[in-house]
Amino acid sequence: MQTAQELFHKLAAWEPDGAQVLSVYLDMSPHMSGKQPWGRTSTPVLRNRLREIERTLLPRHPALDGFRKDAEKVQLYLENHTEPWLQGIAIFACDAHGLFETLETGVAFQNQIAFEPYPDLFQLAHLLDEQETVVTAVVDTNTTRLFVTRLGFLEEVAGPDDSPFGYSKRNATCLNQARYHRRVENKRKEFAQEAATAIEDLVQQEGARRVILAGDPVAIPLLHQELSNKIEPLVHEEVMSLDIRTPRHIVHEEIKPVIQYMEREASHNQADNLVEGIRANGLAVSGMQETLDALEHGEADVLILANDVPLDEQERSELVRRAANTDARVESVEGHPVLQAMGGVGALLRYRPNWV
Structure with missing residues (x-):
């Protein structure tokens, strides 16, 4: 069975060849409210988004048949994978290339459904960063x-x-x-x-x-x-x-906040390193284009993204894809005001770029 890291790199190497990929991230945690206290809000979100995407492909878009097949596979998978212990599911499908990859997690994703030439990898990268073993x-x-x-x-x-x-x-x-x-x-x-x-x-x-x-x-x-x-x-x-x-479930609850603290501390340290590097004109860059250039030239060692800064989803996904394909780590950071003020995008470099 492939690991989440192996899946991440496999999807990052994806070449569309004219096809499009259905990327699905779902929050599978039950929400204890409303008429169905164990219901999952992801169910109507998925249904509505699939209908919305399908309408953009009518009446005879070349990708329509493949999208319908992928949507059907996704819904069938979810009908058979609704275990109460699941908190998140990610699915990547492209019928034209026989792609159907799934990942089940113990933490919730944000509900997101996209149909684009490349898999959307940001939430998967965020998971790998925040949920290290x-x-x-x-x-x-x-x-x-x-x-x-x-x-x-x-x-x-x-x-x-x-x-x-x-x-x-x-x-x-x-x-x-x-x-x-x-x-x-x-x-x-x-x-x-x-x-x-x-x-x-x-x-x-x-x-x-x-x-x-x-x-x-x-x-x-x-x-x-x-x-x-x-x-x-x-x-x-x-x-x-x-x-x-x-008991094991009590151990789990006790260590959750400790793990969250550890990951937050580590990500803030990386953001601090980025800020110091920028101030010293050292091995760091900030800004969307500068970071894309560093990744394209293979000079970026760590891609740093602020979780709480709104970014163009396609640009963000491209950043993550380039990072994976150049063996750069992806660090997602939340609650770092200086990084937010810098636009929420930057990279620590392996060496000083020769294109500056």
Whole structure:
């Protein structure tokens, strides 16, 4: 099964050859209001937009038959994929080229339906930026539970086997107190080593960019000591107090705001780097045309887009497509006033452009 990143790059490399692509992003989260409290507002939005697009193709536009086939496939897919746990669905269809790609997510998209020569990739890029894979470890001094957050979904995965210490309070009365405490500390250190190894293996396997540690206040410092220098920078500083028996859905709710904070902080840091680069006339550009030029020449390393600045959708989609095809990262930023004042578009550069 292809990953969201693989889908993103596949669609970015799309060559229309005269055909058009139906791009569909839907908010599948139920809205608890109105006559249908579990209804999804995306249903009428999709129906109305498909009718609206079809009217622009009547009576005999060359793309009409293909659009109707794509619209039918989209509606059929949605009829069979309405699980209550789904929060978002993205669909990309082009009957003329046998394209029908879907992505189901645990976070909602903004409802958007477009029929254009190229797939609209902005919301997919935003998803990949804001929903980076995160590994969470909930630990005490002899148990580790590991979780992976992908695209808004939380999955619990196998951790190190629970390892009872092999002693009890009764044994402590029979042992020299110092020997007893040494045994306790040694067992805790051994388990911290096992937990650290399991976390690092999972981070490498998943390509995770963030790590959250939660649980027992005695276990967390021990675990920090055993994590490698490669993993430590990924660890969020805040230690969350979660009981080792916390249900998975509660773990999910507790770490959501932490992940949002981490992503917001990272995106604001990138926007700050852009602003500093512009002020110093360094490795940064701002403005639509300047950024498009940097992407066209392969000089852009990070494309930075303000989420809360209205941009022409086609230009924005073109920026994202060029970024993907030149291996530039896409960073979406919200609530950064200086970036907003700069027009909401810029890029950090790999090297100083030779076309300036």
